[in-house]
Amino acid sequence: MPPLASSLAIDARDVAKSFRSGWLRRRETAALRGVSLAVPRGAIFGLLGPNGAGKTTLLSILATLLTPDRGTVRVLGLDVVREAAALRRRLNMASGRPSFLWSLRVGEIVAFYGRLYGLSGATLRRRVDALVREYELEPYRRVPYNELSTGLKQRVALAKSLVNDPELLFLDEPTLGLDPDVSVRVREHVAALRRERGMTIVLTTHYMREAEQLCDQVAFIKAGQILARGTPDELKRQMKLGSVIALKLDPPTVPWLADADGVLRVTAGRDGWLECAVDDVEKRLPALLRQLFTDGVVVRNVQVREPALEEVFVELAR
Amino acid sequence: MSWRAEWLAVWAVLVRNAIMASRNVFFFFELLFWPIVGVISIGFMTKFLALTPAQGSFVLIGTMALSVVNVCQLEVAYAVLMDVWSKSIKHQFLAPIGIRHLTIGSWIVGMVRGLLVFVLVAALGAWAFGFAVLKPGVGPVAIFLFGCFLNAWIVGVFVCALITLFGNRAEAFAWASVNLVLMLAGIYYPVSVLPEPAAAIARAIPLTYFLDAYRSHFGFATEFAAPIATGLLLSAVYAVAAHLAFLAAIQRARRTGLLLKMSE
Numbered sequence: 193m194p195p196l197a198s199s200l201a202i203d204a205r206d207v208a209k210s211f212r213s214g215w216l217r218r219r220e221t222a223a224l225r226g227v228s229l230a231v232p233r234g235a236i237f238g239l240l241g242p243n244g245a246g247k248t249t250l251l252s253i254l255a256t257l258l259t260p261d262r263g264t265v266r267v268l269g270l271d272v273v274r275e276a277a278a279l280r281r282r283l284n285m286a287s288g289r290p291s292f293l294w295s296l297r298v299g300e301i302v303a304f305y306g307r308l309y310g311l312s313g314a315t316l317r318r319r320v321d322a323l324v325r326e327y328e329l330e331p332y333r334r335v336p337y338n339e340l341s342t343g344l345k346q347r348v349a350l351a352k353s354l355v356n357d358p359e360l361l362f363l364d365e366p367t368l369g370l371d372p373d374v375s376v377r378v379r380e381h382v383a384a385l386r387r388e389r390g391m392t393i394v395l396t397t398h399y400m401r402e403a404e405q406l407c408d409q410v411a412f413i414k415a416g417q418i419l420a421r422g423t424p425d426e427l428k429r430q431m432k433l434g435s436v437i438a439l440k441l442d443p444p445t446v447p448w449l450a451d452a453d454g455v456l457r458v459t460a461g462r463d464g465w466l467e468c469a470v471d472d473v474e475k476r477l478p479a480l481l482r483q484l485f486t487d488g489v490v491v492r493n494v495q496v497r498e499p500a501l502e503e504v505f506v507e508l509a510r
Numbered sequence: 511m512s513w514r515a516e517w518l519a520v521w522a523v524l525v526r527n528a529i530m531a532s533r534n535v536f537f538f539f540e541l542l543f544w545p546i547v548g549v550i551s552i553g554f555m556t557k558f559l560a561l562t563p564a565q566g567s568f569v570l571i572g573t574m575a576l577s578v579v580n581v582c583q584l585e586v587a588y589a590v591l592m593d594v595w596s597k598s599i600k601h602q603f604l605a606p607i608g609i610r611h612l613t614i615g616s617w618i619v620g621m622v623r624g625l626l627v628f629v630l631v632a633a634l635g636a637w638a639f640g641f642a643v644l645k646p647g648v649g650p651v652a653i654f655l656f657g658c659f660l661n662a663w664i665v666g667v668f669v670c671a672l673i674t675l676f677g678n679r680a681e682a683f684a685w686a687s688v689n690l691v692l693m694l695a696g697i698y699y700p701v702s703v704l705p706e707p708a709a710a711i712a713r714a715i716p717l718t719y720f721l722d723a724y725r726s727h728f729g730f731a732t733e734f735a736a737p738i739a740t741g742l743l744l745s746a747v748y749a750v751a752a753h754l755a756f757l758a759a760i761q762r763a764r765r766t767g768l769l770l771k772m773s774e
Contacts (some may be wrong), residue, residue, distance in 0.1 A: 249767075252600075258769070291597035293598060293771065300526075303527050308519060308606070310519075
């Protein structure tokens with residue numbers, strides 16, 4: 193049963209957006225072609241897709257930074273065009289590779305945006321202090337923005353994005369260009385925001401592990417259209433990628449393996465592993481092992497794993 | 511939106527611009543260097559041309575008006591420009607603020623800076639060359655300054671609109687065009703000496719009337735019937751036009767995606 197409109201943080205229908213460029217030769221590029229999207233309140237929703245797929249365009253329309261050419265978009269029950277001013281109080285955004293005024297210090301940046309959202313006096317000071325502490329920015333509080341490392345800049349962006357305690361947070365590639373340890377901490381913070389504050393979070397990312405780890409639901413966008421959506425597990429099932437049986441054999445290759453019953457495809461992995469995608473692992477694994485034993489093939493090692501979201505991405509991005 | 515919320519948004523921009531102004535070395539040049547160069551140049555030029563003290567004041571008042579308007583309009587333009595330069599403009603327009611908050615907040619900082627320039631130029635002019643530009647007293651000086659600040663707000667907001675419309679490549683064009691227009695406002699000469707097409711443009715510029723009114727205190731006959739009222743009326747018309755132009759430019763930038771491009 194589809195979710196009720198009131199339980200939705202985002203209800204976008206048939207959204208289209210094109211960009212025009214050039215003075216003499218007008219070129220028109222369709223960024224979104226009739227996208228519909230429903231995101232329940234309190235969910236972490238991932239928008240995935242290759243470069244230029246339309247993720248940032250969609251995110252920007254939802255965040256009121258862009259106006260759609262066609263379609264209706266309601267965010268937190270408000271129309272993104274007609275009620276944009278009221279909506280802006282209730283949402284916020286952080287982007288990968290963030291930029292803020294170069295000579296403002298960390299505390300001043302968070303305080304500036306806090307004032308824009310109506311905070312003042314002791315309330316503002318407490319909020320800035322709390323965010324600076326939460327994102328471990330205390331030692332850098334008086335450091336100008338242009339002297340911070342990439343990871344610290346990202347933490348400032350996250351602190352700024354929470355200054356108005358938004359109901360809906362947009363994260364555009366939040367871990368882009370970060371060191372792995374910093375990325376892990378950013379993901380932990382994002383997960384905690386939903387867990388502790390019940391915040392709805394929409395994020396775009398190129399990192400499939402990040403999406404798999406954080407998102408309740410994901411949507412794949414390609415060429416301005418949503419190709420698939422659902423939970424990561426649902427998508428794997430939808431794509432019929434099967435389960436993967438990885439085998440290390442002696443001799444290392446077996447000619448009949450690709451034609452065996454239930455084997456969807458065979459690919460050569462690293463270090464002599466053969467990866468067989470099968471439709472039903474519990475049915476196919478015993479049969480395969482039996483046949484290999486009969487043929488005198490030595491099975492040195494065997495591993496079974498579910499396909500990763502990355503494989504869904506690769507399949508859809510083709 | 512409550513008055514308190516309105517003021518807080520203006521205050522946010524005001525504090526930001528004031529902090530940025532206090533930390534940028536170029537602000538020193540805008541505030542001190544060019545105005546001082548202007549007064550010294552005019553002072554020696556009037557000596558060389560053997561102008562009377564009244565004529566010298568006439569020219570210096572033009573220099574002061576230009577310096578004040580330039581410093582103040584620059585600050586108003588910083589409402590958008592600093593965010594364009596730092597590629598953070600999308601965060602500003604993601605927040606629940608209107609262009610009135612941006613332009614008024616930065617205008618207040620601009621007025622403080624403009625006032626500093628005015629006092630500095632007036633003091634230097636009086637000390638070095640004996641110009642008595644403050645002679646008319648507090649009332650006329652206040653009206654003259656207010657006229658300059660109003661013009662600066664209008665110019666700054668038009669510059670913001672142009673930059674939001676065409677991106678930061680429009681910067682040079684925006685300032686060149688506004689300076690060209692300002693030069694026709696009778697900065698260094700009476701409007702009556704201009705050829706008619708240029709005089710018609712001068713009559714359409716509010717600053718012309720504030721200059722005319724202020725110079726009348728130095729013995730120069732006014733060229734207009736009610737210069738202050740006309741200047742205020744024209745300023746009101748242009749202020750509304752500038753505000754609407756900036757609003758339309760922002761809406762267009764949200765439509766075309768320029769707002770995002772300027773943040774990349």
